[in-house]
Amino acid sequence: MTIIELCTTFASDELCRELLERLRWPNGPVCPRCIASNPARLANSTKLFYCKECDYQFTVTANTIFHDSHLPLIKWLTATYLICESRKGMSANQIKRTLGISYKTAWYLCHRIRAAMASAEKGMLDGIVEMDETYVGGKYRGKNGQKNRLVNKEIVIGIKQRGGELRFFKAENVKSGTLARYIKEDVSQDVEVVMTDEHTSYPGAIKQSGIKGLRHETVNHFAGDYAHGDITTNGIESAFSLLKRGIVGSWHKVSAKHLPAYLEEMTFRFNRRNSKTLFLETLQHMITADPLTFEKLTA
Numbered sequence: 029m030t031i032i033e034l035c036t037t038f039a040s041d042e043l044c045r046e047l048l049e050r051l052r053w054p055n056g057p058v059c060p061r062c063i064a065s066n067p068a069r070l071a072n073s074t075k076l077f078y079c080k081e082c083d084y085q086f087t088v089t090a091n092t093i094f095h096d097s098h099l100p101l102i103k104w105l106t107a108t109y110l111i112c113e114s115r116k117g118m119s120a121n122q123i124k125r126t127l128g129i130s131y132k133t134a135w136y137l138c139h140r141i142r143a144a145m146a147s148a149e150k151g152m153l154d155g156i157v158e159m160d161e162t163y164v165g166g167k168y169r170g171k172n173g174q175k176n177r178l179v180n181k182e183i184v185i186g187i188k189q190r191g192g193e194l195r196f197f198k199a200e201n202v203k204s205g206t207l208a209r210y211i212k213e214d215v216s217q218d219v220e221v222v223m224t225d226e227h228t229s230y231p232g233a234i235k236q237s238g239i240k241g242l243r244h245e246t247v248n249h250f251a252g253d254y255a256h257g258d259i260t261t262n263g264i265e266s267a268f269s270l271l272k273r274g275i276v277g278s279w280h281k282v283s284a285k286h287l288p289a290y291l292e293e294m295t296f297r298f299n300r301r302n303s304k305t306l307f308l309e310t311l312q313h314m315i316t317a318d319p320l321t322f323e324k325l326t327a
């Protein structure tokens with residue numbers, strides 16, 4: 029679908045609502061408060077439903093990520109479309125200009141779309157898994173003009189199944205215990221092999237992960253050794269370079285506080301890069317995810 033088709037297919041608020049109603053309630057409307065399955069559509073309204081079981085009036089967007097928004101639905105749909113279509117993401121400033129809305133509205137809108145993406149269920153990684161760490165944001169700064177890459181930078185741990193899905197995490201440190209936790213939570217017990225660089229934390233992390241008989245292969249980057257045979261971390265490294273292009277080229281500046289949300293957006297889109305239904309799938313998560321209030325987001 030092109031952006032022209034999007035805007036002609038969903039030319040009115042009613043048409044946007046019809047789509048959201050189909051996605052939220054594939055088997056007919058359900059009351060969001062008491063889950064009764066036969067709310068009535070109010071005759072004098074195009075959007076209101078009434079549940080007589082619990083005496084509650086609602087619309088399709090009640091108690092979802094759209095909750096309490098005054099933005100026209102076509103703007104929601106267009107922002108979702110643009111974020112899904114841009115491989116490196118799109119800044120709130122660009123969304124502001126493209127949709128003709130305020131920066132604050134655009135910023136809040138983008139974060140709600142990200143929160144919906146983050147609500148998608150994730151499976152365990154399997155087969156051949158590559159794991160690596162990188163540093164994003166901040167500035168190179170150090171004593172006596174020496175560059176210290178750790179100053180003001182955030183640590184991102186990446187895990188990628190070869191030919192499969194990608195996970196990014198904002199980590200406090202790269203100690204064995206921290207890395208072990210991500211392996212435990214995201215890598216299947218049946219994984220074949222984990223490939224990493226020669227960072228000294230990995231052997232301990234593999235051991236602490238508790239996965240029996242887990243094979244660990246390493247690539248020694250310091251010796252200029254980027255791949256021998258099948259053993260490489262090139263997959264996770266190219267995912268990191270996409271993330272960095274997103275941060276530098278699209279988002280410009282990402283606060284440490286909101287970094288996890290950008291990581292969720294990037295991996296959600298990356299893992300569905302060949303999907304023909306990415307836009308609809310994203311909307312499906314938006315119309316089923318819990319509301320995210322501005323107060324909670326900025327707390």
Ligand SMILES: [Zn+2]
Nearest residue numbers: 059062079082
């Ligand atoms: Zn009800």
